[in-house]
Amino acid sequence: MIRVVLSLGLVALLAACGADGAPIAPEPEPETPPPGLSISGTASVGISSR
Numbered sequence: 001m002i003r004v005v006l007s008l009g010l011v012a013l014l015a016a017c018g019a020d021g022a023p024i025a026p027e028p029e030p031e032t033p034p035p036g037l038s039i040s041g042t043a044s045v046g047i048s049s050r
Helices: 002-016
Strands: none
Touching: none
8 A cells, every 4th residue: 555655645746846858948939920810812704794
């Protein structure tokens, strides 16, 4: 029983102390254009008499 408790304590200690290495800052996001909608072009509707 003591072995189980000590094993779980050791695992918890290693998980909590950053055993996977030093913390790494996230990469900054690339600059993106501001959100919005831009539509350009022409449209026509009608009936051709040909």
